[in-house]
Amino acid sequence: MAVSSRIQKETQRMLQKPDPGISATPHEDNLRYFNVIIAGPQDSAYDGGVYKLELFLPEEYPMTPPKVRFLTKIYHPNVDRLGRICLDILKDKWSPALQIRTVLISIQALMSAPNPDDPLNNEAAEHWKRNEKEALDMAKSWNRQYAMN
Amino acid sequence: MSCNVDDSDEIFDDDDDDCSMEVCTKDSHHSGPSNMPESCYVKLTADDIVKEQRKLIQNVVELTKLPGHTARQLLQEMKWSFENVAVLYYDDQDKLFAKAGISVNGEAIDAVAVRGSSGSFVLDQQTITCQVCLEDFEREEAEKGMSTASGCGHVFCNACWVRHITTQVKEGQAARISCAGETFVEGKRRRCNIILDECFVEELLRGSGGSAEILKKYQTRLIDSYVNNNPTIKWCPATDCTNAIRVTDSFDPSSFDTSVECSDGHVWCFNCLDEPHAPAECSNVKEWRKKCQEDSATSNWLVAYTKDCPNCKVAINKDGGCNHM
Numbered sequence: 001m002a003v004s005s006r007i008q009k010e011t012q013r014m015l016q017k018p019d020p021g022i023s024a025t026p027h028e029d030n031l032r033y034f035n036v037i038i039a040g041p042q043d044s045a046y047d048g049g050v051y052k053l054e055l056f057l058p059e060e061y062p063m064t065p066p067k068v069r070f071l072t073k074i075y076h077p078n079v080d081r082l083g084r085i086c087l088d089i090l091k092d093k094w095s096p097a098l099q100i101r102t103v104l105i106s107i108q109a110l111m112s113a114p115n116p117d118d119p120l121n122n123e124a125a126e127h128w129k130r131n132e133k134e135a136l137d138m139a140k141s142w143n144r145q146y147a148m149n
Numbered sequence: 150m151s152c153n154v155d156d157s158d159e160i161f162d163d164d165d166d167d168c169s170m171e172v173c174t175k176d177s178h179h180s181g182p183s184n185m186p187e188s189c190y191v192k193l194t195a196d197d198i199v200k201e202q203r204k205l206i207q208n209v210v211e212l213t214k215l216p217g218h219t220a221r222q223l224l225q226e227m228k229w230s231f232e233n234v235a236v237l238y239y240d241d242q243d244k245l246f247a248k249a250g251i252s253v254n255g256e257a258i259d260a261v262a263v264r265g266s267s268g269s270f271v272l273d274q275q276t277i278t279c280q281v282c283l284e285d286f287e288r289e290e291a292e293k294g295m296s297t298a299s300g301c302g303h304v305f306c307n308a309c310w311v312r313h314i315t316t317q318v319k320e321g322q323a324a325r326i327s328c329a330g331e332t333f334v335e336g337k338r339r340r341c342n343i344i345l346d347e348c349f350v351e352e353l354l355r356g357s358g359g360s361a362e363i364l365k366k367y368q369t370r371l372i373d374s375y376v377n378n379n380p381t382i383k384w385c386p387a388t389d390c391t392n393a394i395r396v397t398d399s400f401d402p403s404s405f406d407t408s409v410e411c412s413d414g415h416v417w418c419f420n421c422l423d424e425p426h427a428p429a430e431c432s433n434v435k436e437w438r439k440k441c442q443e444d445s446a447t448s449n450w451l452v453a454y455t456k457d458c459p460n461c462k463v464a465i466n467k468d469g470g471c472n473h474m
């Protein structure tokens with residue numbers, strides 16, 4: 001499958017100069033499909049966890065945003081049960097000058113700073129608003145259970 | 150939804166579209182196929198709408214001394230109300246400009262053009278990378294093959310601009326197509342808030358491999374955005390009709406008859422866009438339509454519930470009888 005030179009350049013740069021705690025590797029048989037790993041940020045409830053995600057670049061990329069979802073279970077107000085992520089740059093705030101790496105950095109930042117005011121997982125968001133400490137404990141326990149082996 | 154062409158013998162005289170001060174009267178239904186006096190509404194063609202838009206833009210240009218495309222954006226943001234633009238312009242100019250996408254919100258990332266002595270953006274680097282396709286352009290190539298968004302200084306190659314604009318138009322945008330660049334706001338990267346002005350978009354679509362079809366769509370949508378932002382204007386619902394109606398201050402939405410007639414003779418209710426239905430109310434028609442879908446025996450509300458006035462052919466209520474008489 002042919003990909004644009006932009007995708008090739010982005011892929012090369014990510015492999016040569018990976019961002020801390022983030023890796024993205026394209027599938028050999030489909031260069032638009034990436035296996036992504038994000039290390040749980042140190043300052044977050046996900047510290048020590050290793051999170052797998054999948055990222056797909058649609059035909060119109062970069063005019064339309066990549067599609068990304070968590071494969072590893074995560075307790076987070078902006079991620080739903082299917083791993084879908086509520087992040088504005090993946091929707092209406094997307095710009096074609098943003099890149100795969102900026103998307104992944106933004107997801108990493110979202111793990112550090114959950115935003116219960118713009119929830120995708122209502123239950124978790126309510127939990128965060130009701131009792132943040134308890135919600136973070138729950139996130140830590142999921143982290144141990146699903147992201148640490 | 151349908152709109153009947155009224156091909157009865159009555160021809161509207163439309164020598165004067167101006168709105169007189171005459172007030173709607175409930176029993177003036179003998180004036181034509183639309184029962185509402187013409188003083189209650191103005192017939193507009195697509196050209197009239199463009200002219201109205203231009204006049205409003207001109208008013209804002211005179212007030213603010215800003216270029217026309219900027220004035221358009223201010224009006225767009227303020228729902229095409231000159232008064233609202235004027236109030237906010239005097240009140241909080243910075244807020245108005247950021248809202249309308251004229252000035253950058255936050256800090257523009259990778260905006261390589263710099264403000265020259267004339268105040269407009271110029272390229273000052275030897276090699277410029279298009280941050281969308283990631284191709285490098287030497288200064289000379291860039292002068293010809295790249296374009297700079299006004300307001301933020303984001304520079305991309307024309308092919309990328311055209312792809313970006315085309316995608317946005319296909320997704321239904323026109324009046325609010327934003328710059329392809331990124332900004333840094335409150336610690337986050339996001340799309341640049343600058344709205345691409347009309348001249349910039351049209352020039353790119355005309356000259357840099359844009360399609361005529363997309364250009365036409367863009368222009369149509371710009372007019373649409375004017376009409377759709379204006380509660381007093383509605384497009385004629387007849388298929389392929391490009392006329393519109395603007396109601397005046399003397400229009401009373403709760404009056405006996407709210408039907409209007411477009412410049413091509415299509416008559417429709419301004420409130421519900423359905424066929425004229427006085428003396429029935431819009432809600433009755435809606436219920437009737439619903440019932441029709443369930444019971445296909447009778448398809449025309451007018452046939453079922455009204456008969457024509459023997460004098461002027463205007464539908465009036467039927468006293469009784471069944472739907473199949």
Ligand SMILES: [Zn+2]
Binds near residue numbers: 307309
């Ligand atoms: Zn480019």
Ligand SMILES: [Zn+2]
Binds near residue numbers: 298343
């Ligand atoms: Zn910009």
Ligand SMILES: [Zn+2]
Binds near residue numbers: 387390392411415
């Ligand atoms: Zn019409």
Ligand SMILES: [Zn+2]
Binds near residue numbers: 419423426430
């Ligand atoms: Zn109606």
Ligand SMILES: [Zn+2]
Binds near residue numbers: 458459462
């Ligand atoms: Zn009559």
